[in-house]
Amino acid sequence: MPENIQNKLNISQIADKLLKDASVRFSKCEVENLLKLFSKCSRDAEKMDRMRFRDVLHNMFEMTDDMLMDRTFKAFDRDNDSLISKEEWVKGMSIYLKGSLEEQAKFCFDVYSMSAVNATESVISREDIHSMLKHCLVKQPTEEDPDEGVKDLVDLMLKKMDFDKDGRLSYEEYRRSVVEDPLLLEAFGPCLPCPKTRLVFLRSIEDPKMKKNNGNSGEVVAAAAESKLRPVP
Known part of the structure; x- marks a missing residue:
């Protein structure tokens, strides 16, 4: 089986497993795109280290405070192994972007x-x-x-x-x-994404069919124009 087809199959299988958890509030397409982004940011490693995760927070969510970036890493790293797994990444992003109060x-x-x-x-x-x-x-x-x-x-x-x-x-x-x-909620420092970066990030992992149905609002277009983030290929 060609490598790219095998990779897609692996991503699909991991997504199916994660979607069985009620805390994951993404569609299958969104989970798959999150997993692709994880591989890109971790350079195909099975886990993401602190520095690469800080790059995500800085480049995609405009976080600049070193202390808050390190503490956000800690909140994602549920098993305290100083690395973020694919499961921690998807579940963490679900709360970070779509969590209840x-x-x-x-x-x-x-x-x-x-x-x-x-x-x-x-x-x-x-x-x-x-x-x-x-x-x-x-x-x-x-x-x-x-x-x-x-x-x-x-x-x-x-x-x-x-x-x-x-x-x-x-x-x-x-x-x-x-x-x-x-x-x-953020009384002691901004540790959640601002509305603009949240919107742009969610649009970048959205199912193309949903994008077509939802259309491009002026708000989305303006936010995307200001962001360096591009959709996951």
Whole structure:
């Protein structure tokens, strides 16, 4: 069997297996295109390393913050082997691009949480929040001590979200805050794609038949014109 036909068969089989998982919210064509993109970005390796994943976040989703890119990698890397498998890639992208509010809340919490109460329970500590907000905020020329402003903001966020007043956020506290006010989803830094890059990426992996049925809205055309991303061949 010719190699290209074998590759298509393998991709189809992997897609069929992944689609049995209810958490995967893509069509078969979209999953296959995601797998093709995975192979291209990982240079045909079975798993994608941190640097190649960072390239994806930077080039396709315009993420520039080193800390958030590394933490997003951690959230995708579910088995903590410092590599992203094809399964982690597709399931991660499903939440990243099409997840419900609760799913994306769990994803963002995993990005933000670096501390732990024990071996199984992660939390977002005061130090985590300070570190992330310090990276996100732009220093003003008139500020003598910008760190004081960050500390005040950390106190404000904990006052609003830390319901048991223990100086850290459990997942349940973070989830409850986000459900009550969805604007808090990315309170500690942009770790989800903006509407434009999300739209362009989804269009790039879309089934051609769907593109024809949906037509090309002005919004899609404008976003595509501004993006370097091209459809998966």
